[in-house]
Amino acid sequence: MNSQHFSTKERILGAAEQLFARLGFAGASLRQVTAAANVNLAAVNYHFGSKENLINEVFRRRLDELNAHRLQALEQALARPGADLEDLLAAFIHPALDLSLDRGGGGAFVRVLARAYAEHNDALRKFLSDNYGHVMKRFHAAFAQRLPDLDKEELYWRLDIVAGALTYAMADFGVIKRKSGVTEQQHRERSAEHLIRFAAAGLRAP
Amino acid sequence: MNSQHFSTKERILGAAEQLFARLGFAGASLRQVTAAANVNLAAVNYHFGSKENLINEVFRRRLDELNAHRLQALEQALARPGADLEDLLAAFIHPALDLSLDRGGGGAFVRVLARAYAEHNDALRKFLSDNYGHVMKRFHAAFAQRLPDLDKEELYWRLDIVAGALTYAMADFGVIKRKSGVTEQQHRERSAEHLIRFAAAGLRAP
């Protein structure tokens, strides 16, 4: 990370992601960020204009890819004839879990995401809704079709609970130490299984 | 709130809770807190010693009561002969939901709690574990007895997911507007039902 192979902008984004995850948006200063990125202090305002703009770009960099993967996985699942609830949940969970466990700071990003959820930042909620709302609409419709006995409000509640559980769980997976003798791949698959079974059973509850 | 009927310490705690919920621990300044509490700036350091100590007291004030209620509800549930999973979950959820919807800032506190979870603050985790760990141990044992087919690790995972879901959901209940024509009491009971059914089904999943 932060080696000279990466551009100034990329190094700032990487360092900001790490420090926002650890210290929060208000808690991490631009001096800490630029020092970690091995970059001059003024570079942030030169390349991003302001700290708030930097925060937005930290989100955009990961979410564009994450939501594209989710939509792609959903379309693949829907294309198969026997797709059930578990397949839809897998399409939602696996891309995020892949991100949370991959190299290059994805693990830090899901913790940033959990922070953002907890902060109830209106500007950020609007940003997420504007840019990625269509993805959630797509998933909601697919779930509704497979849960015909659930009325709209009930499904809304349950999906909200699922999303909350996922965000928290994923932020933790990057922190919880896996037992020795368990590869990261096994750890990830087991985590996804737990989440999917839990969520599916909860959604199917009478 | 913050009227002259309350002592300086109480007004500071109330204002701090509100502002920590809205702006975070780092984001809310003591000048904002003391202004909202209608109190002199130096009063925080006089009564609490430091900002960090103030944060701890904000937690202690609510958690002492919350965990006492939870333990009491659990003992009552266990005393009844036919107590099932739903009863245990109700003992865990109802006191927190009562707190999140009552007058006097409890709703703000659950949002503070969600923030604290998201922050992964080690000092705070130790504080919570030291002061309230015995409560979680009690619940864990009760769940383990009613889920004999679940091995220790599996139960650990599922309770962790449940706790995450609850924290998020409860932080949201204070924000989500209930539909007109639904009393707060109905809203609360319906919320608890959703959470309990969801969690019970998830815990029972094969």
Add this chain to the structure above:
DNA sequence: TCGTAGGTAAAACGAGCGTTTGAATGCTAC
């Protein structure tokens, strides 16, 4: 070769931060 544009550098700006100080105040006990 020079001029220009894009990027980096050090330094400083005003503002706000948590905390401390020392004097002014209110209250209780003698």
Add this chain to the structure above:
DNA sequence: GTAGCATTCAAACGCTCGTTTTACCTACGA
């Protein structure tokens, strides 16, 4: 009434914050 103590107050402390300024470096097309 006054001594003694707890509390409140305005002011200032040293420090860090996000941002801006100004100078400098480097590379490339005319």
